[in-house]
Amino acid sequence: MANALQLLTIGIGIAGYYALVAVGFAIIFATLRIFHIAHGTVFIAAGYLFFFLYRVYGVDMLWSGLAAIVVAALVGLAIDKAVYIPVMRRGGGLFSVFIASLGVSLIFDAGFLVYTKGVITVARTAPLAIISVGGVTFRALDLLVLAVVFMVYGLLYLWFHRTKTGLAVRGLTDNRGLAAVVGMNVGQTRTLIFLVASALAGIAGVLTAYDTGIAPDTGSRTLFVAVVAVILGGVRNILLGTIFGSLSLGILTAYAGFFFPEWVTFGVFSTMIALILVRPRGVFG
């Protein structure tokens, strides 16, 4: 029983990171149909900036984190303005945008590799505080990550359901063509979508740089898992879908690690395929 609870705690902790990256990716994909591979680049850029400000230059942790998140938002927006929009203006379809996104991701990965020599960088040097309750041990950082996830999802819910711009985002998710016809400012909404989604990747990047550390390919790896979470949950209901997908993957990873560690990847992805066969559009459509 203690093991079951311990694994559940670990799974929920893992899910927190997935959820932050997945929800940003899902917002962009659901509204603009862009398979934004470079979302991982935004994630890693924030992580590196946080590392440099906080650990190398000794800037206060909060300010370092905030600066990294703001820069992440701007990097995401810059990718859209400098790459995606010009590609589409020149008649490129969504596949061209996908290839361009992959190219951006590979360029940044290669640049980070040359600069860092592939050395992993961890923003913290001190061990994490751990808390033990009834045989179950968890890290204080996991509580913080979950608090951030609750806050982010709560704010996103309020944005989607209580604001005019949020309504525009939902409008784009439902019917992009119609949204433009009814006079919605698609360009402005698109800017907002990239800013918010990239800031969310930034939050995840900062937390990851603080927790396990980052290497040049951490962004791509993290994004891959986040995409799976999005596919599992579906993009019709972004918040419910991504939280479901992330929780499923996190918990599955923790239990698989305990019962059949060498089969974790096999188990996780077999489950994903099985779910997709049953619900091709994801559990929440």
Place this chain on the structure above:
Amino acid sequence: MQHAKRFTAIAYRLAAGVAAAAFVMLASLNLASAQAAKGEPYKIGVTYPLSGPQGAWGQLLIPAMEIAVADVNAAGGVNGRPLALVIEDSKGNPEGAISAMRKVVQVDDVKAILTIFTNVVSAQMPLADQLKVPLLSPVEAPGLVKNSQWAFAHASPASRTLPLLYAYWKDHNLKRLFAFFPNTAMVKFLSPMVKTETSELGMEFDQALFNLGDTDFRGIITRAKSFNPDGILIYGHGTPDEGVIMKQIRELGMTTQIYTGCACVTVKSYREASGEAANGTIFSGFKYDKTYAKKFIDAYTKRLGFGPDYAGLEVYDMVGMIAEAIKTHGYSGDGIRKGLTEIKNFQSIGGGLVSMDADRQSEVAVGLYKITDYAKPDFVEIAP
């Protein structure tokens, strides 16, 4: 009397003059030999990954080779000629490695190749047989290089490092060991080795395989925790994953003694990932005498901002071994192959002596160490 004194004084002056002249001549001769490395360089091919997921290996190890080449050349080169590296990106996979090998041999005409990774060496060996070019790599898979007379390995394989740990466990009466191995080809020979030996020592044993690149291993560690071991062995490729496992073991409240099979703490990524959790870890690995290697460590640190890891020492040695082989048997594929086969009591930059065994696997000096300060890193040699 006066004449005799004067004669003695003149004789002393003459002797001093001759000695000084001889000293200057010898010094200039020595200087001349140190500066005489000129002419067409002896080329060594390097097929290492420079890009992609394994790119860090090339980025970290090639500077060590370049320093070794610079040191050889500064000391007069090999038979008066300089060494030069011809570097080609292998991308860390067999296809890239074959293409890189063909390029450095057939276009650049190198006579020996430094390479890395079991899968890459396995793919390159048939081509080495065909092209008659020796390969020298830090692969640890037992018996791999036995399959080609053109393949050589310089590393500290498990067959040399593990016995030190077995002896320590026996001496400290270890009862239950849990091992973490990477889910790679390495586990095929490592797992049976450890399982058999622990069984012979009367220990209970369990293991789990981890996937390289994962970031959260706490599910697997919970399994280890439920086994209630009094020793944990983490034995892999020295990747940061192992450092993360170490850290997460402590973050799940386990205080069990950790053992590893390499001087991984000298790898910057590894100790960044492990943090303080690495302190107190006992490892057996390549002899790494920081005092002996100081000049190399300083040169490397000047270039990269941090010290070389144990693999950096291994590749530094390899350049020296090839230089030695060229010196004794000439600059040809077959000459270098013969020279490498005859390596005996070669002075490693790590402080130990290296000889090549009959299977072309180097017999390196290994030691058992305890990490005292992961950040520097500092470690002390302990008795097995």
